[in-house]
Amino acid sequence: MSEASEFDLNLLPVVLAIAEERSVSRAAERLGWSQPKVSIALNKLRAALDDPLFIRSSHGMAPTPRALALMAPTREILDRIRNEVLAGAAFDPATTTRRFTFALSDIGEMTFLPKLLAYLQTHAPSATVRSVTLPPGDIAAGLEAGEIDLAVGYFPDLKARNFFQQRLFTHSFISLLNAKHPIRGKRISMEDFLRIGHAVISAEGRSQEVFEQLLAKHRIERRIVLSTPHFMSIPFIIASTDLLVTVPYAVGESFAKIANIRLIEPPLEIPQFDLKQHWHRKFHKDGANVWIRSVLVKLFAG
Known part of the structure; x- marks a missing residue:
């Protein structure tokens, strides 16, 4: 018998098909193979396992004990492939615990x-x-x-x-001020933007880079009073100081709902991202x- 590492596992479905169909021709139809291809595969199996595997009888191809011993593990392997691998793309959100x-x-x-x-x-x-x-x-x-x-x-x-x-x-950006801040209007002027104190967020997220890179490109230097890596303290800081902060628009809208702050457009057009x-x-x-x-x-x- 050949070494186990050299055994062609692709031949195992042939054993199962012949054992269940009791016919080489019907096994070929089931596998979608030609009859000669199934016969060649069967001969390879017989040589590899040193066993005839199937004997012609009045009831068709009768499996030998060696073939019968192969049927259960082969069926289990094929069922697992069908149910766990090939059917893996079927995903049911209603029952998943993912x-x-x-x-x-x-x-x-x-x-x-x-x-x-x-x-x-x-x-x-x-x-x-x-x-x-x-x-x-x-x-x-x-x-x-x-x-x-x-x-x-x-x-x-x-x-x-x-x-x-x-x-x-x-996404775009928006600036935030204390709702009672003396600066009014829909857009802050560049003069006020440069004069007022700023809070700056230097978080792990990359979106703030878009705004910072724009300021660097135009050589705009703010008066930074506070630098923090955290967003969540910002609405409360802005609501209780005269500082201005510039954040992604959706964040600004959320902050305006939880603190006494208002939105104001920055003094320059900011690229969207x-x-x-x-x-x-x-x-x-x-x-x-x-x-x-x-x-x-x-x-x-x-």
Whole structure:
């Protein structure tokens, strides 16, 4: 008998087909093979296992004890492939207990998680969500390893050919002031912008870079009074001081609802930027990944 490492496992379905059909010709029809191909495969099996495997009888091809011993493990292997591998693309959100992991900044959490969690509670009630904030290099590795399902937001570094991306919506920036601040109007003047004290957020998220790079391009230097890596303290700081801060528009709208602050347009036109969802090409056809991507498109694309 040949070494086990040299045995061709692709021949095992032939044993099962002949044993159940009791005929080489019917086994060939079932497998979608030609009859000569099945006969050749059977001869290879007989040589490899040093056993005739099937003997002609009045009831067709009768399996030998060796063939009978192969049937149960072969059937189990084929069933597992059909049920766990080939049927893996079928994903049922109503019954899944899957944990979806998203790479999000804190402003990404504010923008995406409330609507997403509300949707999952209705359509995938047993699913859970994990949010992570990581450096760009770690996000790429996490997506490739399957530790992160989607990176959602502004991630300009995820441009390699192994990553897919899909635009969800376009974002802009807005400035915030104390609602009682003496500066009025819909847009702050450049003179006031340069005179007033600023709060600046230097968070892990990349979206703030768009605004900072624009200021650097125009050589605009603000009077920075506060620099912080945190967004969540900003609405309360702005509501109780005369400082101004510039943030992504959706964040500004959220802050205006929870603190005594108002929106005001910055003194210069700021390029808009796209918020996207990113995933690794290995999971492009994964059922769960396909579904959660479709949910984000449904909730946020515009």
